[in-house]
Amino acid sequence: MTTTFLEDVIIDLKKQGQDVSKLTFxxxxxxxxxxxKNTLHKHIPGTFFSPEIVSIEEFVEQISNLERLSNTELFFEFYSVYLNITPKEExxxxxxxxxxxxxxxxxxxxIDRYLIEPNNIFDYLSEIKKIEHNHWSIEANQTSYIKNYLSFWxxxxxxxxxxxxxxxxxxxxYQGLVYREASNNLHAFIKQNTNERFIFAGFNALNKAEEVIIQELLNQGLANIYWDIDNHFVKNKLHDAGHFIRSHKKNWPVLKKHPFKWNANHYHTDKQIAVTGTPKNVGQIKYIGGxxxxxxxVNQLKNTAVVLGDESLLIPLINSLPENINAINITMGLPLxxxxxxxxxxKLFGIYKSKKTIIYYKEVVNILSHEYIRPLFKDNNLNYANVIIEHIQTNNIVSLSVHELCEIAPNxxxxxxxxxxTCRNNPIQALHHCKxxxxxxxxHLDSNKSNNLLALEYLYRFNEVFNSLEQMMEQFNYIETVDTLYSLYRELIKNDTLDFHGEPLQGLQIMxxxxxxxxxxxxxxxxxxxxGILPAGKTQNSFIPFDVKRENKLPTYKEKDAVYTYHFYRxxxxxxxxxxxxNTEPDVLNGGEKSRFITxxxxxxxxxxxxxxxxxxxPSISKKLLEVEKNNAVLNRLKDIAQKGFSPSALTNYIRNPLDFYSQKILGIKEFDDVEETxxxxxxxxxxxxxxxxxYRPLINKKLTEDLLKNLKENVSRLVHNHIKNEFKSGDITTGINLIIFEIAKRYVNNFINLELNQIKNGDVIKILAVEASYKVPLHIPELDFPVxxxxxxxxxxxxNGTIRVIDYKSGKVEPGKVKINQWEDLTTDYDKYSKPFQILAYAYMMNYNNPFEKPxxxxxxxxxxxSxxxxPFYENKSNxxxxxxxxxxFQELKQLILEICNPNSPFVEKEIHQ
Known part of the structure; x- marks a missing residue:
């Protein structure tokens, strides 16, 4: 690479014999x-005093003798003015x-930065609004809305x-006022600094105040200015990269008297320029990583910069950097x-500004599960966040109060x-809670500070935000609700950033x-x-119309485009x-069209x-089903299960997917038990x-009669209520869909009793033999050396009517075809088709083992x-x-299934589920 712009500046000052230590850059x-500073170290040998180096904003602030306000303080000051001037009703x-x-x-x-006479703008705006709404302003009976609207302007x-x-x-x-006052105070500043020498370097677009200040210092012989522009852009009168500097050369009298530094000729040197389109932002980031x-x-990376047109890609880029990059310097802030x-x-402000005193359980779970909050609830070996969450799940609590939470974890x-x-009307309380x-x-983080440096930096920045809010609330009493506090807080963190601190001269530069x-x-x-990104295009965040800006020489989107054109080509x-x-792919905010810069x-x-x-x-990824080999621990666990007994539901779960059986029965993993709102x-x-x-338990060994069944119906509502409350815990069944489901449960039970009443009336004889009967029977499987x-x-x-029936209740819908088989070999192959026959045959098998059937x-x-x-009944071919x-x-099918489950050489293989 040729010498940098800053090197050229230092070399030129040395040629002039300037004492760099006495200059202000x-x-x-x-x-x-x-x-x-690094460039000075390279080009000036020996030890020397570093010159003063300031940004243009710091320099202007020095001239103005005003202190720059923070945005937060500025809005409070403005609101105090607004309250004093605006009629109370408005x-x-x-x-x-x-x-x-x-x-x-x-x-x-x-208006201030460009030194526009404010009355011209505001009077013009007021007249425009009157013209736009002339039929409003001349109406005899104007509404209060119309009057307020016009009076605002x-x-x-x-x-x-x-x-x-x-x-x-x-x-x-504020920034503009500082600039206006600086231009007003310029002559006093010059009188006080007649022996100073100022070097302006690298400027392009300047506001009117900056132009006035720089030109006057140049005229007084107190300053030099170095421009960073290429002849290619200056000579081409249509090229936006040279728009501002061409204007300065033309309109600044001082530049006509002295040599213009500089029109360089670097743009025409040999360059390898590659333009690459790739789909989506993630595609761009992955390509840059490659x-x-x-x-x-190290040398290549030291002279390399990644410039992000869309600064929201910073975090994805950091996560995509290759391992060979050990040092990076980020010269842009991360939005808070x-x-x-x-x-x-x-999440916390969602609670604080709520009107309700009870809290939705998901809000509780989300906050207690947050990575910064969960550790705060740890006490010795017990985490009370887990205790509260488990209590909510176990008792099916949909909403609860702070008092109830404190009862669960009083310490x-x-x-x-x-x-x-909740502290809706007490923003000071909400602010103190946050702090x-x-x-x-x-x-908590201080206990292991070395591993939590970044998290502590996060905390520090947020603490600064809340301190700033607290300071303003003590000085002004305008924030009356948490809603207002939250709105201000969101604006602050949207516009504020966490700045990265590192070694700016080493490694890859990201900016x-x-x-x-x-x-x-x-x-x-x-x-x-x-x-829409480079350049940003027609964005208008102003009350001043485009034509008014052009008339008063205020910058519009055209000038902003020219600014980005200059930076791009520089x-x-x-x-x-x-x-x-x-990005080649269209989306909602970005049409996917490549920039005009590329064209x-x-x-x-x-x-x-x-x-x-x-x-x-x-890559072509073939679906590989998971497999789990059966080691000694798994085989021992299978022996324990076999000893206690395989249940029909566990066996059908294996048929459905062996890996689910492994997770639930071998590992004992339960699915997350969420709170039932419905x-x-x-x-x-x-x-x-x-x-x-x-x-039906009191009716065991009794024949059903009409009177018995009618008496049962009297208890249906009470029993359904008791059992649904026992299962649904603290859930509410008095309103909404839960009330409907409660009524459905009662209807199902009553319909079942009515079904049996009709059967009795038709002459059928029904005798109850057992209800919820529990069975455990041994299986004779010689191939296994442990009991099953x-x-x-x-x-x-x-x-x-004389035939024994084994009945399995299903609350869901089952069609008769789901309890039939044609081939015994199919019984353990398809869960959806044959799980129900498998289960009811298991019940029949266990019953027969204890009391062999005398007849089918x-x-x-x-x-x-x-x-209906x-x-x-179960059907095998045509027999029920x-x-x-x-x-x-x-039994033969059951035996083969259990042998497969217990076979040490047969792994648990995930079954592909077809949706």
């Missing part, structure tokens, strides 16, 4: 000052004021004047709202109050476009070079290798541009089963959602009777 940014609360005040302040900034001038006076009286100012991997030497800690306070009462107390929580988290000012690199990678001037990456490069023909479209390689299907089924058990049992519980056994029986299902089908042959055939 003014640069576009603070970051550039670090690189200037005053808006602070949170509404805050939304439009940001735009007004930005307009005040522009009339008051803008008064808002500006009063705010300006108030701030100057306090020797404070480029960086090839730059595997992207920091993990922001999600915690987002964490203070922390629970800080997290979950106390930060202190609690800090105390935004504005941070690249004055800096030069041999290899430049620019990301997101798309229309990066290319001294670089040897340039990689320009853009301009391609048609300019100054350099050969290698254009290509790339996509990330998509009565679940399994809760409904359990309620019906338990109700029928209570109703089959266990299960039969919902009901009865005798129907039936086994089947009663489906409460398909009750009545009892649906279960004989000894049937059970023998079943």
């Amino acid at each position: 003014i640069l576009p940014s603070k970051r550039a000052g670090v690189f200037l 005053i808006e609360p602070f949170d509404k004021f805050f939304k439009w005040a940001q735009i007004i302040i930005q307009d005040f900034n522009e 009339n008051r803008l001038k008064l808002y500006y004047q009063t705010l300006t006076k108030q701030l100057i009286s306090k020797q404070k100012g 480029l960086l991997e090839k730059l595997n030497t 709202h992207q920091i993990p800690l922001a999600s915690l306070f987002e 964490k009462k203070e922390l629970l109050i800080q997290l979950f107390i 106390n929580i930060i202190l609690n988290i800090k105390t 935004g476009m504005l941070e690249s000012r004055v800096l030069d690199f041999d290899t430049v990678i620019i990301a997101s070079v798309n229309e 990066l290319l001037q001294r670089a040897s290798n340039v990689h320009i990456v853009y 301009q490069l391609e048609i300019d023909e100054t350099h050969n541009v290698d254009s290509s479209i790339v996509t990330s390689p998509v 009565v679940a299907a399994n809760t409904l089924g359990t309620t019906i089963h338990n109700t029928l058990e209570d109703l 049992h089959l266990t299960g519980m039969v919902d009901r056994v009865d005798e129907f 029986i039936q086994a089947g299902i009663i489906s409460f959602k398909n009750l 089908q009545g009892f649906m 009777l279960i004989t000894q042959d049937t059970l023998d055939n079943y």
